[in-house]
Amino acid sequence: MAMHVEARLIGADVAKAELVIRQSWSSDVVKLSNERKAIDRYLKTLAGPVCLAVEATNVFHVLLVERAHALGHSIYVIDGLRLKRYRESIGGRAKTDASDAALLLRYLTHEKSDLRAWTPPPAGYATVQRLLRRRAVLVQAQTTLRQSLQCLPELKTSTRAMLAKMAHLQHLIDQRVQKALLHQGWNADARRCEGIEGIGPVTAAALTLIFHRGAFKSADAYIAFIGMDVRVRESGTFSGRRKLTKKGDPELRRLLYMAAMTACRSSTWKPFYERAMARGLTRIQALVALGRKLARIAFALLKNQSNYRAKAHQMA
Template sequence: MNQVPHEIGVDVSKDELVVATYGVGPVVRLANRRAAIRRWLRQLPTGCRIGLEATSIYHLPLAELAHAAGHCVYVLNPRQVARYLGSLRQRGKTDLLDAQGIARFVRNETDQVHPFTPSSPAQRGIASLIHRRHLLVKQRTALRQSCRGEPWLRQAVQPLLAEYRQLLAKLDAELEVLLAQVPGLAGQRQRLQSIAGIGPLVSLALSNRLSQTDYRRSDALVAAFGLDPRPRESGTYQGRRKLSKQGHPEDRRLIYLAAQGACRTGLWQAERTQWAARGLSKTAMNCIIARKLLRIAFAVWRSGKPFDPSLIGKQTCAGT
């Protein structure tokens, strides 16, 4: 067996995995079942680099088993992979071509991609319940708004809204149970709550994210939340910057809400006055504060010390 590590791309679906190795070997098709994955992994040389797209939960068996077998696994953003595959000018789109393109991505483009680290069941449960909590709150809000113009209907839905409140209370209680199952997470969450604007839910989501990925710099955390502005410049042309919006939209929504809450505390008033004088909109200013909150959270997480509000305003980082 060849002992040279390979760069491998895998196209994942619910029932099948299509595997392509960069530069060598035939394409392999195997069932997306743990037994079949284990048999295939035993045939690989040690230390392979394996890339696959995040596809709901269907990528998790391969990612977890490959990581346990000692391989370096990259769970890739589907939108980034789609753009990369489109740039290759392949003559069509098939599972085989996608697997080959992912193998090429692993070969050339993973220098700034965090390798996959398996989450504990409690960490996965926290992320899942936070997402489902958002869906419940969104549905409740839509129900309230749809009944606003009908007094009798607004009264009739009160029992249903009470059921929503009870369900959300049970969900929040379950989140606390899961939090207690992750060592050290409760203490870190409490320190994050010392940051103005970051409340119980945002601190839980943020601490759960930081506990799963070892970000080297605060800029990497900002980029993971999709809040990094992308410049559009060419020669004398200065285009409008837009957020990358990478990562999970619920995480981005929560930190944006935290920025709105931080604005109400008055800590950022001097900075907001400067930004308003430059013509920035409220949304742009909230995005700037959201980035600052993520950088502060990164520093609090790394240092293990609570937030010191006296540091706000000592350095002007407008637009960062």
């Protein structure tokens, strides 16, 4: 009879300078610097492949995740909000680096069968993602400054000059995005998405980037990754308000909403938008529904490597 081997699990709390680690086979807390030599030295002490859970951070977890994956370990990147709610559900009161590491270990122990292991993104993914995120920050800054300074007419000339420089910087980022897509061989996919009414080069680049991040089995999985799937709250005769899960990149959702604002004025998508409004949806809800529809069509085009036909989805 085959001997059952218990999985070796690790929870790692990641900060800019330090990693705090809890292991399923030891009660000791391991601390090490968040730098390559220290991480490699620790990983080499592990006997055989392990399962490692880390909380998603900005970029601080990336080095550990990449080095561990390269050595054949299974990696699970946990959403911070999900981890927070898990802590609350078990009555956790303390929040320290050590308790967070223990929480990650506990979460992995009980939820591993329902989690999907992390896989490295394709080459070039990080480059395009970084450019799009920096562009989003720039656009937000432009909007904030424009709204903040419009009440100061004495600074109108200086404000206009500053916004013009920011617009030029945005143009340079857009050019780099297009060059990166071309370098990765994703340019044709982005052009497919651009054929859809309302979707411009930046939104097309973001949709293409997400598509190449993973092997999505269906459009529903693609929509869920973006965070435009709907959370349903029902119990008995109670039917709660339905909201977006908003689990994915908020910038892509913003871009799709802006695309929907343009698309709803086109002859192709105006009937879809009007039917949504006729069902009692608010203007925002109708635009979100249209943005989700645009994303579904983009997924179909990318999945089938086909070109968009303008009137094909008018009555969908």
